Amino acid sequence: MSPADTSVEELIRAADRRDAIGLDEVMSEAALQSRIDRKYLLTAQELREFVLLMDCEYRILQIGQRRLFGYESVYFDTADYMGYRDHRQGRRRRYKVRSRTYTDTGLSMFEIKTKGLRNMTVKHRMEQEHSLADRISSDAKVFLDSVIAEEYGEAVPELLPVMRNSYRRATFVAPAYSERVTCDVQLNFSNSSASVAGPDAVVVETKSLNGRGVADLALRHLGIRDVSMSKYCVGMALLHPELPANKWDRLLRRRFGSERVRD
Template structure:
């Protein structure tokens, strides 16, 4: 299946949903401290999932579009120290990235940390779009403050841009249940020397809730889809650097190829 057909199928699946605006999304489902569950969902199963969620979720539409272009630049050391921290399951680990909203020209700098109960703690600040592939002095100040506050440690001084991910994202929100689904297609992982395109007939769904599994997680379980325990960044590093160890994720990586 081509990315064009996937985009058409996604739009058709989301068209019947009630519309939610961006300010409503930000107000009702910020979920900066949350539990994330990730699923790699065949497109046909995704269509069934959306059919079952129409009565409780709304879809984000802006200017007649429900799919938006994103680019994330991740920062790590040359020897992938942050990746190795995730591989080893260290409690004090983090990811650092810029995220560009290519359709609007907005950009933010984000740090994601793991809390004491495995919840994700995300902090962000606005960031200049032209600087998205580098860390400014203000970025270092932000990173230092967050790591000192949460972990009592300084940042890794050797951080630099490691790779970029591009994709198209659609968003579903439960306005009353404090839950959100992000649905990513057309994923591409890029490093300076090469890139990897993820198969176009799957949707990377991330369920973001304030705690227990939500309605979408229950439906996915009924449809036979189980969560995968891996981050988009770790998948990208492993696919772009096949000589790196990725033992915990070998079966998951096969789903992306």
């Protein structure tokens, strides 16, 4: 069994041990469209130890009989990758545009993630037809323009589909703490000319109101530090070695096995 398979099996076991929570309760009690996100990279063993520290308030999202779900995202950026460069440079007034499809149900959402006060992530989303996921429809363009105008007072340049990302996810939810923890495995990044597999690790993302949630404290107790990581930026850096990526070079070398030319 490969390390990646081990991570999947460990995540399945962790999900099966938890009481279930339905999607309606998640959306009413812990939607967290405005939150602070922190990302961590865990081995399968670290995931096991982390889940053991999570108390019974954390339940697992279950829809039908499923607790592990397939996701596929299409990211949009300018021809010269302005969004990637803004993120790399830490520009405060930056945003990320994508379509996200839940592959088990076919539900597709057009999403815009902006940065609010205190580095809080704000997610704006609208449902769309699955067939529109690989482009920005006229309705999505109106929605995008209105969000960015309201948030930043800026016009949106022409955006193109530049990267596709797929993975499987389990979501732990603690309504009592207003927290969610997502665990992603089997990451894959691709564009029209290449495909790159993600790391032999579990990408854990905590979502809380202040960035210092119960899950963050548990990870800190295990000596696991959060990492500066965006799936979009890491995927683009892997697919485009010519792009500057000094912000993520160490992460790419140590956890993604990427030997890039130094910027």
